[in-house]
């Protein structure tokens with residue numbers, strides 16, 4: 001498509017949306033100002049730079065597509081390339097195992113902000129903000145239970161790790177002048193039956209209380225619930241009920257990962273309930289196939305409904321958006337672009353909903369009109385608005401990014417053997 005055609009299509013779309021009370025320029029401006037946090041772990045299949053211990057703790061990558069980033073420089077240059085193809089604001093979300101350890105083994109109860117100084121410098125140089133995660137998996141002390149472990153030695157190791165991670169996040173937040181969002185997800189659970197559910201959950205709550213006690217003004221903690229981990233199918237200490245209660249009573253941000261629900265559950269329905277009781281939401285936008293398989297995010301009903309619920313609740317300022325998937329079976333750079341663009345498209349669709357008119361119909365009891373406009377809204381020329389958003393921000397429009405990713409593969413990632 002030529003620039004002329006994109007502009008023409010946009011001006012027709014703009015009028016079409018205006019006729020139902022929607023301001024497309026405003027929707028684009030909101031989309032441009034809403035950050036999406038890119039998870040560094042798609043670049044290297046969640047390996048990190050701590051050791052070669054491999055992945056454990058209930059999560060797993062599958063696939064062996066060539067070109068995985070093998071070191072810190074490769075992760076950074078991959079993320080820079082990804083950024084160059086995306087409109088809007090991106091953040092970068094790091095896990096503790098991605099520290100700049102310079103080849104030395106730094107155990108998790110010894111880590112501090114100095115190992116992330118080069119990340120902070122890099123982030124500043126490319127103008128992005130960082131988010132952070134403590135890492136409970138892939139370590140000799142991971143086992144089945146970390147923060148919920150009845151063994152005081154193991155438990156205090158992980159408490160110390162998580163406290164240190166909060167301080168690292170705070171240092172990042174200070175350096176970037178923008179709070180760093182730190183996610184705490186622990187895999188704690190059991191493969192088979194247990195008669196100690198309450199005990200483990202009490203232990204987890206007590207550990208979290210201790211971890212969150214330190215006031216740190218430049219970071220925000222969020223807690224991620226889960227249905228189950230691989231190899232830990234019978235019991236999950238940090239279940240949805242656990243974290244809903246915990247976050248509501250402690251006034252802590254709740255992390256909603258769209259992969260962490262039963263396949264038939266409507267995840268978007270949780271948004272409006274959670275927003276009544278927790279201060280903010282962190283979204284891990286993912287795609288589960290039969291289980292928490294972490295497939296690349298696409299524009300599907302689940303993702304669309306999630307963003308519609310956020311916008312309908314007027315809660316975009318209370319939601320932080322991050323991606324969370326790790327597909328090792330296709331070009332990893334392409335996976336980032338597909339997932340980010342899908343997330344942008346779903347948010348844009350939500351922002352373009354003729355909400356005022358729909359509400360008017362619903363409030364007047366005009367059920368037919370409500371359903372009719374909702375149906376018609378699905379086929380409005382939304383693609384023309386999204387194309388214009390990309391053109392305006394000087395990044396590839398439509399499928400053009402495929403060629404850019406192929407070129408990077410040819411010249412960079414295919415050379416990694």
Ligand code: RNT
Nearest residue numbers: 041059133185224257324
């Ligand atoms: C695991 C959680 C968690 C991880 C990352 C790597 O089920 O979704 O967010 O994917 O921390």
Ligand code: ZN
Nearest residue numbers: 224257284324
């Ligand atoms: Zn997640």
